[in-house]
Amino acid sequence: MSGSTHLLVLGGTEFVGRAVVEEALARGWDVTVFNRGRAEPPPGVTALRGDRADPDGLAALDGGTWDLVVDTWSAAPVAVRDAARLLAGRARHYAYISSRSVYRWPMPAGLTEDGPVVDASPDAGPTEYANDKRGGELAAQAEFGAERTLLVRCGLILGPWENVGRLPWWLNRAARGGTVPAPGPRDLPLQYIDARDLAIWTLDAAERELSGPYDLVSPPGHTSIGELLDLCVHVTGSAAELRWLDPEAVEAAGVAPWTELPLWTPPGEFHDALHGSDVSKALAAGLRCRPAAETVADTWAWLAGRDGVLPDRPPRAALGLDAEAETRLLSAR
Structure with a gap:
C-alpha cells in the first residue's frame, strides 16, 4: 500500500474507539470503522456495518485491505478470533485493546507485563471480563502471530466520551x-490513562509494528x-x-x-x-500523559x-x- 495509512477500527464510535478514530483522522489517515451502527462515528470515515455475534456478521469486511487494525472488543474471545482470522491476510498489524485485568489476582504494586495471567481460551464464548480479554489476546496472536500483534493492557481509562x-x-x-x-x-x-493518550500511543506503536503486551496507565x-x-x-x-x-x-x-x-x-x-503498575516499558516506547x-x-x-x-x-x-x-x-x- 502507498500514500495515507489505511486503518480499520473494529468499533470506533464509543470512548476508546472514538478516540482512536479521531486521532487517526487528525493524522490524515484513511479510516474505516466496522460496528453495528448503533452510534454515529465521527465524520470523515468509511462506515461498514455488521454484528460480530452473527454467523455472517463480518461479511462487510470481505475484500477490504488495511495497513493496521485496532480492535476494542470486550466480550467473547471467539469474536476476536473470527475477525483476526478474516483479516490476517488483509492487514499488516493488529492492535488489541486489552486490560490489566488479565493478570492473576493478587496484583502487587510494581507488577509488570511479565506477571502471571488468567487462564483463557481464544475459542470461548463470553465469560468473565478478565478471561474474555485474555482470550481476545490469545485469539489475536493465534491468527496474526505474536510478532504482528500488539496487546494494549489498559488500566483505568478517563477522558471525554467516557x-x-x-x-x-x-x-x-x-x-x-x-x-x-x-x-x-x-x-x-x-x-489512569486518558483515552486520547491511549489512542496516540497505540497508533504510534502500531505504526512502528511493536508487538506483545504493554501496560498503559499514567506513571x-x-x-x-x-x-x-x-x-x-x-x-x-x-x-x-x-x-x-x-x-x-x-x-x-x-x-x-x-x-x-x-x-x-x-x-x-x-x-x-x-x-x-510499573509502566516503564510503555514510557520507554513513547507513552506521554x-x-x-x-x-x-x-x-x-x-x-x-x-x-x-x-x-x-x-x-x-x-x-x-x-x-x-x-x-x-x-x-x-
Whole structure:
C-alpha cells in the first residue's frame, strides 16, 4: 500500500474507539470503522456495518485491505478470533485493546507485563471480563502471530466520551454544589490513562509494528484523589465544598469503594492492583500523559455539552452515591 495509512477500527464510535478514530483522522489517515451502527462515528470515515455475534456478521469486511487494525472488543474471545482470522491476510498489524485485568489476582504494586495471567481460551464464548480479554489476546496472536500483534493492557481509562461514568459522576456531583463527601487520604495516588493518550500511543506503536503486551496507565505520581476532586470543583465553577473522610469512616458508613465512590479505593491490596503498575516499558516506547487538569477540564466541557447525560451503553450497575448513602457519609466521623 502507498500514500495515507489505511486503518480499520473494529468499533470506533464509543470512548476508546472514538478516540482512536479521531486521532487517526487528525493524522490524515484513511479510516474505516466496522460496528453495528448503533452510534454515529465521527465524520470523515468509511462506515461498514455488521454484528460480530452473527454467523455472517463480518461479511462487510470481505475484500477490504488495511495497513493496521485496532480492535476494542470486550466480550467473547471467539469474536476476536473470527475477525483476526478474516483479516490476517488483509492487514499488516493488529492492535488489541486489552486490560490489566488479565493478570492473576493478587496484583502487587510494581507488577509488570511479565506477571502471571488468567487462564483463557481464544475459542470461548463470553465469560468473565478478565478471561474474555485474555482470550481476545490469545485469539489475536493465534491468527496474526505474536510478532504482528500488539496487546494494549489498559488500566483505568478517563477522558471525554467516557461512557462508564466514573469521572462524569464526580463532575456532575461537584456541579450540584453543597458539601461533597470526599474519600481520602487526599494524597492517595491514582493511575489512569486518558483515552486520547491511549489512542496516540497505540497508533504510534502500531505504526512502528511493536508487538506483545504493554501496560498503559499514567506513571506513578501522575495525580492523586485530592488533585482530581479539587479539579472537578474548579472546572465546574461550583461552590462545592469537599469534606475529606478517612477510609475507616467510609467503611463504617457502609459505602462501597469503586462503585458508590467511583475512582476511589482505600489503601490496600485492591488499590495496589489498580494504581501500582510499573509502566516503564510503555514510557520507554513513547507513552506521554497529559496533565490531569486537561483531562478533567476537557471531560467537563464534553459532559456539559451533553447537559451532564452520558451516552447510551449496555446496562450495568449504576455508579455513585444515592442521597441516603451521601447522608450517611456526611454524618461519619
